[in-house]
Amino acid sequence: MKQVKGLLRATDLIARDTIQYQIELSPALLTEIKPGQFVHVRIDQTAAHMLRRPISICDIDFEKNLLTLIFKVVGKGTAKLKEKQIETMIDLLIPCGNGYPLDELDAEHVLLIGGGIGVPPLYYLAKKLTEQGIKVTAVLGFQSKADVFYEDAFKALGDCFITTNDGSYGDTGFVTDVIEQRQLTGDYYFSCGPTLMLKAVKTKMQAVPGYISLEERMGCGIGACYACVIDKADDSGNVKICHDGPVFRANEVIL
């Protein structure tokens, strides 16, 4: 892991309160990154915000050397990130955590299940899986039509079903409703989203091996402070989401 500064090449509002950053970084650094890893972003150079914000890696463009991050404005820190202008430097710890275990994956078809701001890490994963010749089907849930993003991007890689809680776009209901109604399955599933969604997904997909990616308020982001832990399923204690995760086998942790 390194602390680097990257030039913000683009910042766009791609859905309600949802910002996409494109940050220029060195090719050597970008090739190290695995799908499912995250960056820990410093808000600014003042002492107003002492904690960085963990943001998952959404995509990498190796032709332009750009890292894509997507985040939702939920508080004062992310509101400041939203205000950043292009051509400013963004201070990152990168790459953080462990990614999805792509090398050991024996699969022909996987199901990607994302909710809200849990969708972005599944995109780079979908790209890497399809590069390996694995078929992907995505089920993406959002609150409402205004929150939907990356539908076309996922559709370019495989089947993609969008659902909204209020029914204003795509199917109506939760991602688990779509899986049920459309009888979707795969050799593996990968899921990222709110804890309640992950719980429902885990229950629904019991018969299928899966990996989930977790979110928690973090301190250091590198495994030193023990802020972001989750209990292990085998009663042997807890693991650090930032350092041991954020990706875990679905049956490894207690949600």
Place this chain on the structure above:
Amino acid sequence: MSRLSVRLPGLDLKNPIIPASGCFGFGKEYDQFYPIEKLGAIMIKAATEKKRLGNKTPRVAETYSGMLNAIGLQNPGVDTIIKNELPFLKDKQLPVIANVAGSTIEEYEAVAKALNGSGIQAIELNISCPNVKEGGVQFGTDPDVAYAVTKRVKAAADVPVYVKLSPNVTDITVIAQAVERAGADGITMINTLTGMQIDLNSRRPLLANGVGGLSGPAIKPVAIRMVYQVYQAVKIPIIGMGGITTIEDVIEFLLAGASAVAVGTANFQNPMICSELIDQLPFALEKYGFTSAEEVIGKGHLNE
């Protein structure tokens, strides 16, 4: 003696910059960013007798110019720390100050005894953790209890004992004098101030523990005031901490009477901060008219 070096009981420090306990793990993670043998010393994460799993999450919340934490002393237990963590620091030849915590006086004593012969340079007796139900801060808010636990640990330990004081008291000098009488070799101060943040959407305290410890630049003036008062009240040396983010903050703590400083929360914002402060210190000494770090200690007092 180089102009950055400072001498305290058991600690011959090449510079006065130390990462604070709980913010730096056992050093490995930060060694990715710079060689940690550059530090004056390391205050390692608190050790209890047995493994502790800590509190429920969320355990941290950002506040303006600071943060609240309620980790709850999670650690693998003192024996595992000695076996798995100390060898790395020994290889680095980095002086280790081991933070000792407990729920009972007996536990504090047992942890201190377990550390005998482990190669550490000093103990930081943590009688000020605000985030555990039993022990912790209750030992640091009553001068008689603080005296008793310091005396027991001092008798059990084979290295100098620094007592970490809580700011959550009416008069910190009373506690400082009590631990000095009990034989403490030094004082580290301040631990976090208790605080709370309430989430407007859930209408509940944001931290799972409810209360947490406030740290970061927000508490620095409180820490400076307390170091200044304790410097006048005791003769044993002080390692000062509380919201340090800049080299000016370091000079200010030394002026208040600290012989060395610890940097905590700032490591989260900038993992390079301790290394940067060490690099900046010679220039700051020159800028403010000093020839050595030791010369600055206590110079903020009227009679100095």
